Amino acid sequence: xxxxxxxxxxxxxxxxxxxxxxxxxxxxxxAGLFRSRVFVLLFVLALVxxxxxxAYIFLANNSAVQQFLQFHVAGGFAVENKFFFTLTMIQxxxxxxxxxxxxxxLVAGDLVNGALPLFLSRPFSRPEYVLGKCAVIAxxxxxxxxxxxxxxxxxxxxxxxxxxxxxxxxxxxxxVCCSAVWISxxxxxxxxxxxxxxxxIVATGVIFCAFLVPxxxxxxxNTILGTYWGSLLNFSELFRLILVKGFRLxxxxxxxxxxPQVPLFAAWIMMILxxxxxxxxxxxxxxxxxxxxx
Amino acid sequence: MAPTIELDxxxxxxxxxxxxxxxxxxxxxxxxxxxxxxxxxxxTLINTILGFHTPSEGSVRVLGLDSRRDGKALRALVGYMPxxxxxxxxMSGVRFVQYMAELSGLPTDQAxxxxxxxxxxxxxxxxxxxxxxxxxxxxxxxxxxAQAIAHGLRLLILxxxxxxxxxxxxxRLLELICEIREASDICLLLSSHLLRDVEETCxxxxxxxxGRIASICNLAEERxxxxxxxxxxxxxxxxxxxxxxxxxxxxxxxxxxxxxKVVLPDAVEIxxxxxxxxxxxxxxxxxxxxxxxxxxxxxxxxxxxxGSNGRI
Numbered sequence: 089x090x091x092x093x094x095x096x097x098x099x100x101x102x103x104x105x106x107x108x109x110x111x112x113x114x115x116x117x118x119a120g121l122f123r124s125r126v127f128v129l130l131f132v133l134a135l136v137x138x139x140x141x142x143a144y145i146f147l148a149n150n151s152a153v154q155q156f157l158q159f160h161v162a163g164g165f166a167v168e169n170k171f172f173f174t175l176t177m178i179q180x181x182x183x184x185x186x187x188x189x190x191x192x193x194l195v196a197g198d199l200v201n202g203a204l205p206l207f208l209s210r211p212f213s214r215p216e217y218v219l220g221k222c223a224v225i226a227x228x229x230x231x232x233x234x235x236x237x238x239x240x241x242x243x244x245x246x247x248x249x250x251x252x253x254x255x256x257x258x259x260x261x262x263x264v265c266c267s268a269v270w271i272s273x274x275x276x277x278x279x280x281x282x283x284x285x286x287x288x289i290v291a292t293g294v295i296f297c298a299f300l301v302p303x304x305x306x307x308x309x310n311t312i313l314g315t316y317w318g319s320l321l322n323f324s325e326l327f328r329l330i331l332v333k334g335f336r337l338x339x340x341x342x343x344x345x346x347x348p349q350v351p352l353f354a355a356w357i358m359m360i361l362x363x364x365x366x367x368x369x370x371x372x373x374x375x376x377x378x379x380x381x382x
Numbered sequence: 383m384a385p386t387i388e389l390d391x392x393x394x395x396x397x398x399x400x401x402x403x404x405x406x407x408x409x410x411x412x413x414x415x416x417x418x419x420x421x422x423x424x425x426t427l428i429n430t431i432l433g434f435h436t437p438s439e440g441s442v443r444v445l446g447l448d449s450r451r452d453g454k455a456l457r458a459l460v461g462y463m464p465x466x467x468x469x470x471x472x473m474s475g476v477r478f479v480q481y482m483a484e485l486s487g488l489p490t491d492q493a494x495x496x497x498x499x500x501x502x503x504x505x506x507x508x509x510x511x512x513x514x515x516x517x518x519x520x521x522x523x524x525x526x527x528a529q530a531i532a533h534g535l536r537l538l539i540l541x542x543x544x545x546x547x548x549x550x551x552x553x554r555l556l557e558l559i560c561e562i563r564e565a566s567d568i569c570l571l572l573s574s575h576l577l578r579d580v581e582e583t584c585x586x587x588x589x590x591x592x593g594r595i596a597s598i599c600n601l602a603e604e605r606x607x608x609x610x611x612x613x614x615x616x617x618x619x620x621x622x623x624x625x626x627x628x629x630x631x632x633x634x635x636x637x638x639x640x641x642x643k644v645v646l647p648d649a650v651e652i653x654x655x656x657x658x659x660x661x662x663x664x665x666x667x668x669x670x671x672x673x674x675x676x677x678x679x680x681x682x683x684x685x686x687x688x689g690s691n692g693r694i
Contacts, residue, residue: 096503096565099496099534103487106454112484120472201515202468206529209432209462210485211454376434 106211113220114227117194121224130189131232134182138236141175145240149247167244172259173335176237177328180270183229184299184324190228191278192291194221199286199373208376218279218370225275234267262334270327273359276366277323283373299323316349323362326355384446385410386537386569387431389595391440394423394430401426403593404440411586411600413563416573417680418590424573425465427590428541431571432462445536445569458487461530465541465573468526471515476501478514479529486533493532500528504558520551527555531562538562540572544579552579559583581676589683597683604679612655612671616640618664626658640667 104112121127147153148165198204207217241260245253278295285291302321309318319325332338333352385408392405402423416424429435431444433453442449447456470478476497483493501510504524509517514525523543530538540559544552560583563570574580580587581601589597616623617640624634624642632655633645644655652671659666 096531096562098536098566098568099483099488099492099532101492101534102489103534104484104489106487109485109487112481116481197470197472201471202464202466203470205432205434205464206462206468206482207485208434209457209460209464210482210533211458211487212485213454376432377429 109212110216110220111223113217114223117221117224118227120197121190121193121228124193127189130186131228134179134186134232135236137175137178137182138240141171141236141240142243144171145244145247149244167248168256169259169335169337172237172241172263173331173337175240176233176263176266176331176335179233179236180267180327181324183232183271184274186232187225187229187274187278188292188295191225191275191295192282192285192288194224195279195282196286196288196291199283200288204374205376214371214374217374221279222275225278226271229271229274230267233271234264237263237267259335262331266327266331266334269330269359273323273327273363276363276370280366280369280373283370317354319350320354320358323359326350326359329355330359384443386412386414386445387571388443389440390443392427392430392437392442393439394426394435395438396426396435400438401593402430405442405593405595406440407588407595407598409586409588409598411569411584413570413572413584413586415580415584415587415601416571416590417577417580417587418596419684420575421592422590423593424590425541426593428462428539428571428573431539432457432460459534459536461533461535461538461568463523463526463530463538463540463543465545467522469514469517469522471513473514474511475506475514475517475521475525475528476510478525479532482529483532488533496532497528500532503531504528505554519546520548523547523551523555527558535568537569537571540570540574542574543572544574544576556582577676577680587676587679589680591684596686597679599679599683601676610671611643611645612652612669614642614644614666614670615668616642616659616664616666618659619662620664623659623662623664626662627655630654630658 144165145167147157147159148167154165198207204217208214238260241256241263245256277298281294281298282288282291285294303324306318306321309321310316329350329352387409389405389407389409392402393400394402405427416427418424426435427442430437431442431449433449433456436450444456445459447459449456470481473481476494479500480490480493480497483496484490488496498507498510501507504527506521506524506528509521514522517525523546527540527543530540538559543559544555547555556579559570559572562568563583570583572580572583585600585602587597587599587601588595589599620636620640620642624636627634627644630650631647632650635643637643646652646655652669656666658664
């Protein structure tokens with residue numbers, strides 16, 4: 089064990105750049121997360137579907153293996169926009185489940201025992217705090233959503249022949265951007281709920297409810313009034329609508345049961361409103377000191 | 383050199399109520415005590431200094447930096463030990479302090495070294511790898527102190543640091559605070575309900591009442607100028623005894639039934655009082671020697687600022 093002098097001396101050494109200091113939060117959060125076995129298990133499980141999709145791509149591009157395994161698929165194996173739409177849809181739903189576990193652990197631990205004033209009494213602002221926590225979710229969910237999407241796109245581009253890459257290059261944009269939209273909304277809603285509720289387990293439940301309860305209410309609203317505007321409360325369906333547009337699948341999917349009929353601009357406005365509301369809640373709850381009014 | 387704290391017409395409103403009203407004054411002591419009854423605005427002043435609350439009018443400058451305009455630069459120079467619980471339960475003590483030091487800008491390896499040093503310094507070296515959530519109240523207080531002193535601070539803000547501590551722990555904490563003050567050029571701002579804590583550690587006191595400044599006093603100067611006095615119960619020729627003492631330069635006040643109060647000039651010792659009493663055949667049945675304490679200063683300030691109920 090090192091021996092330290094029992095006399096106080098202030099620190100006079102070098103300091104890290106202020107701009108990147110929010111990454112300290114991210115680093116410590118990741119260190120904490122990867123100590124949890126439950127998290128590691130969830131994280132690995134979230135990546136399993138990607139392996140199946142990778143196997144599908146390999147099979148689709150290898151006729152020798154198809155013959156060997158005696159696969160006969162009508163119309164052949166297609167790795168097109170619908171394939172990546174399905175992949176993104178599945179991965180974003182898994183990202184949602186992962187987020188429900190992760191997000192409350194990020195914020196609740198700081199708030200429940202009043203550690204927030206210690207963060208904010210340093211050269212560190214509330215936006216930086218939120219940025220540091222959002223960076224954790226963004227990095228984590230990226231690994232589960234658009235990063236596998238791009239890897240599989242690259243795999244397909246490498247295995248496919250006849251200019252597949254150039255004719256499908258546009259799909260990179262919806263793979264990355266739609267995932268980013270989902271991650272942004274998910275992280276803000278989850279952080280806001282976690283900051284509001286403070287207790288980890290309760291926060292996990294409330295995040296589920298924040299997505300499921302409005303969706304159910306929206307469905308009831310649609311059924312009773314015979315309209316489609318209730319779908320605005322179903323965030324997953326709103327994201328699905330954006331994804332459908334992004335992957336240019338309108339002709340194939342419009343009219344199917346379950347697809348919301350709300351206009352695209354309404355879906356965007358709703359998602360932006362939800363993000364703004366989440367930011368408002370975060371601003372109200374992430375205070376170093378709570379002010380009692382009246 | 384800029385004063386430690388400058389208050390310039392500072393007014394803070396919270397939840398529609400004015401908490402601090404037109405605070406104006408300069409505090410240039412190395413160790414400043416913040417006193418006042420509950421609800422006087424002590425914690426609000428600290429929170430305003432840290433930028434947690436925005437002044438509705440006026441400003442507060444700390445070490446020359448404006449709390450609103452130079453908030454980040456100011457907080458880089460401040461170590462803060464809050465009154466309430468403030469920790470991350472599922473983190474070891476030393477890692478928690480390292481985390482806080484890194485947020486103050488220390489590189490990882492330096493932060494780790496400083497965290498160990500701070501922990502050993504506050505006397506928690508043996509418990510540093512335990513989860514903070516398992517610490518006792520005293521250990522949590524010391525952990526809060528460790529995280530406040532791990533970086534390169536110039537002002538240490540302590541909000542009720544001895545709250546809930548047993549007497550030995552309180553003594554140890556106050557010794558640490560005094561050591562930190564003596565061993566470096568760090569200034570202290572200590573808010574406490576315990577006058578003795580402030581008296582032991584501070585050289586200047588800001589007394590607040592109802593959000594206003596009741597008094598700013600230099601304790602060191604007060605200690606020098608405040609005269610010692612005797613409270614006595616006597617039996618015998620009381621008026622003659624009093625006039626004899628006045629002949630020595632003392633000020634006397636008689637309260638009847640042999641009770642009297644005598645203010646002693648520096649040149650007069652207690653043995654002189656006994657000598658005069660013996661010469662006049664006066665029995666001294668009880669004698670209590672006192673100096674004006676911080677308690678007197680505090681109570682005076684409370685009464686002068688408009689009320690006699692200024693007890694804490």
